[in-house]
Amino acid sequence: MSATRIDGKAFAANLRERVGVMAAEFEAAAGYKAGLAVVLVGDDPASQVYVGSKGKATLAANMASFEHRLPDDTSEADLLVLVEQLNNDPAVDGILVQLPLPDHLDEQAIISAISPDKDVDGFHVINAGRLSVGQKGFVPCTPLGCIMLLTDRLGDLSGLEAVVIGRSNIVGKPMAQLLLDANATVTIAHSRTKDLPAVVRRADIVVAAVGRAEMVKAQWLKPGATVIDVGINRLPPEPGKEKGRLVGDVDFGGASEVASAITPVPGGVGPMTIAVLLRNTLVAAYRNAGLDVPESL
16 A cells, blocks of 8 residues: 655645635735735844745735844844734735744744734734634644645544644644644643653544654654644655755655545645745735635635
8 A cells, every 4th residue: 555645835835826826816806906915024034935935925825024134132022013003004914924033032922912913923912812712813834734634635633543742832722723624633742741652553543743853763653644744844865965854743755655635745744834824814804804715714
């Protein structure tokens, strides 16, 4: 048995295309483009790449992109002033402050300063609360992308047993809540879980989000399970090579012999994150303009 590869890249491309069409419809209805503001503090190379790709994707989806690149030594007070300006700017529907921030800045204080109605990353404590009690808010992009891939693959998740490995506020906890909302039976597992392989082996759905390369082995999996691998880890380079391979938190080769479907790394969950960010921004734009959000979003 060889697992079906869940093609996140193709799904994300389709989602971005749909968002682009609906963003044009929004502009026609509201008289202006939906706008996403991205704030980058410092010169972290990976963050620079992310911010650049988010800007291009925003423009390609018929939305306005506002980039604010600040020096590494920007004070917390100055950053908070910028966030407040963006909160009050009617052209900005979504605000994203690129993480990680330099050490001297309090990430939680900055995230808390973003208006919950413009918090398209879904990290604000109010949006976390809205998710937990079933109100409309914004869900972090990666877990929302994962649940889209799962429902596309499996349809109704009711009654399925799901194990989420990882308990971060960005992926693990919201992922578990989304699965619970879809009527799955959910276990959150983590580094202190006793007999982790036995817990994972019960699961019809496994979401791995721990940040440890190829930790989840084939023998951990129930035959026929659906596996969503959120991890992205670079292995040390092999002799004579400059860069090591990118791998997930799941041993893809072994798991592919046991699972029924699995996301590859790269090309699985990764491309979904920016696509869902664009989707969240357009949802924010509709809500901020007092317009009904299209059901297909």
